[in-house]
Amino acid sequence: MRRLPPYQTGLWLAEYIDIRCQLCRVYRSTPQIHLPLSHPSLSTVDVDSVRTNAKFLPNQQSAVAKFRQKIEQRLNSGLLCTQCHHSIAWLPKPFEVDIAAGIDLPIQAATYYDYPIRQAIRAFKYHENMTKLPLLLHVLRQLPRPHGCHQNNSVIVAMPTTEQRLVKRGFDPVMVLAAQLSEHWRIPLWQGVQRIDNTVSQQGLTRAERLSNLDNAFALTEKLPVKRVILFDDVATTGASLQALGRALYTQVTGLTVTESYIANQYHISAYALAHGSHSS
Structure with missing residues (x-):
């Protein structure tokens, strides 16, 4: 029997049973299909992952269809009310960092590292909240x-x-978030990269110090199974960590120097993060 992560039950309760806004706790959460569609980042949950493959008799199909409709309506529900959703729904412009000669790594964040996301990330990451x-x-x-x-x-x-x-x-907050993104996008996680235990925390370092700190920080432990790789981090302050990870993948997967970009171009690497920078900066 598959063992669920310890947080999964609470997450289900918050998402499918608790209909109050998860931020203000006052208003009802609004289905994402009812939110204004002007925001380019708006998306709904992929419901295919919850649909059953069971076969039913003709006289059962109507009841099953209604049941599926109810599930889809609940799975399309948002976790925030409309007001709170719009208070944080600022999709930052993607930015790029170089990972090889003539090759850039595009990084897209979901929102800015501002209140209340900054406080929520820190509480989750450092206090396991x-x-x-x-x-x-x-x-x-x-x-x-x-x-x-x-x-x-x-x-x-x-x-x-x-x-x-x-x-x-005691836990890996980035992996928890990545697992949820993997389920949402229906793209598998791959854990064939190891981080070497000779680096210090990136917090408080300049960009140059971050890059120097991450030299030779990553090593592949398995052969990359595909040629499309999506890197994910919780916060991309300067992109230095994602840049170092992208460089490690290019150089170690191809076995070449970063200047031999014509072969490196066979691999497509992009990067995503939960939050980046500040909206006011």
Whole structure:
């Protein structure tokens, strides 16, 4: 029997039973299909993953259809009210960092690292406050699905953490978020990258210090199964961590130097994050 993560039950309760807004806790959450469609990042939940493959007799089809309709309506429900959704639904412009000669890594974040997302991320990441996960999941679902990527040709690589940090923190917050994104996009996670235990925390470092700190920080432990890779991190402040991970994938997968970009171009790497920068900056 498949063992569920310890947070999954609480997440289901928040998403499918608790109909109050997960941010203000006052208003009812609004189905995403009823939210204004002017925002380019708006998306709904893929309901195919919850549909049953069971076969029914003709006289049962009507009841099953109604049941499926109710489930789809609930799965299309948002976790925030309209007002709170619009208070955070600011899809930042994507930015790029170089990972090889003539090759850039595009990075798209779901929102800005501002209040209340900043406080929610910090509470979830550093204090294991799972009550913030529904809010973060709502924000995560605003990310547009990568064009041309699907479960047969792509994988998601969550920013690896060190064993030392995992033991100290007790859980991997980026992996928790990546698992939810994997389920939403229906693109599998791949854990074939290891982070070496010789780097310090990136918090408070300049961009140059971040890049230097991440030299040789990642190593592939398995052969990459596909040529489309989606990198994911919770917060992309300068993009240095995603840049270092992208460079490691290019150089170690191809076995070439980053200057031999004509072969590296056979691989398509993009990056996504929950939050980036500040809307006021």
